[in-house]
Amino acid sequence: MTLNAKEIFTASMVLFAVIDIIGNIPIIISLREKAGHIHSEKASIIAAVVLTVFLFVGERILNLIGINVNEFAVAGAFVLFFIAIEMLLGITLFKDDGTGPEVATIFPLAFPMLAGPGSLTTLLSLRAEYEIQNVIVAILINIVFIYIVLKTSARLQRILGKNGIEIIRKVFGVILLAIAVKLFTSNIQELFN
Template identity: 30%
Template sequence: MHTVDFIADLAKAIIALFIIVDPFGNIPIFVGLTEKIQPAHRRRVYNVAILVGVVLLLIFAFLGQEILLIFGLSIFSFEIAGGILLLIVSVRILSSSKSTHDEDVDSPESLGAVPIAIPLLVGPGAITTTIFNLQSYGIMVTIIAVIVVLAITWVILRYINGIYRVLGKTGALVIARAMALLIAAIAVQYILNGITHYITTSS
């Protein structure tokens, strides 16, 4: 019976985190962010993103509340900061030249860490869900859930190059510009959510 409960808790934790991370929904955004990068470097971007994502989620799971208390922060401040960061990214995509080459793009390590790992994969929602999983289901379930979800995400990203082959250079460029608008909208929503939640909890 204990094993059944463990499996049930693990399934709930994985599903909740996977829905929040939403790798399938973020595919067009990942395509837009990496359309100027060579395939080999693109793989490095995604490898770095997954590694950073796992480390960050585990750190926030175990130390998130303590970190927030030490610096006097709330999860809402992460929403606002993440929104501002994504807004900057969207402006950079929209203002970049079509002739920009791979060497002009941020390094794979930099792009993989920010903004792909954080705040796209590991945003306020993922951090909150991971902390909730730890409190509800325990350490083992939380660790396995994080590893499983980001392993699935890594597999999805590994096969994303097929999308580029279908789209071609022009298609990827069009997707990049279109997704920049979506990123901007997500950024504004992050900021509005953070402000709304802060006002609600402070009143």
């Protein structure tokens, strides 16, 4: 079991783009205002557990319903494509009505914002292309980054400003769009072989 720095870096960047923690700073700040407080540690741990568990049992779940990883990766490429379009166009599909800090920490923050359909689909797509230990390291890197962003979200908003956050969101939208195309083309070929 050897770690591959290139795979770790690529998987980390893909997950970072899909989770879009920087682009979600405005939503996180809004949740903090509505709920009063967000438990950054708890949200990070729950997201890490959901992502890691799905990495290991997601494929078995797919096998139970008769779908292989390449088919799921192609479907995941479509999901990533739409997430990228969402990021580029500034569309938000999920809105929270505001609840207490305990509930807001788990739902919607840990799930579905951090460990949502896009990131779960991405994990299985990454597992089809990369060694599992590299994907696990990529998850951990992202969880550490998520924790830091959650803890410092108010300061980050002041530093980056609204325009800075939008620019970062657009850049990662383009990167994610390119990744979606790559996932689609590489996995669609596998289906026809």
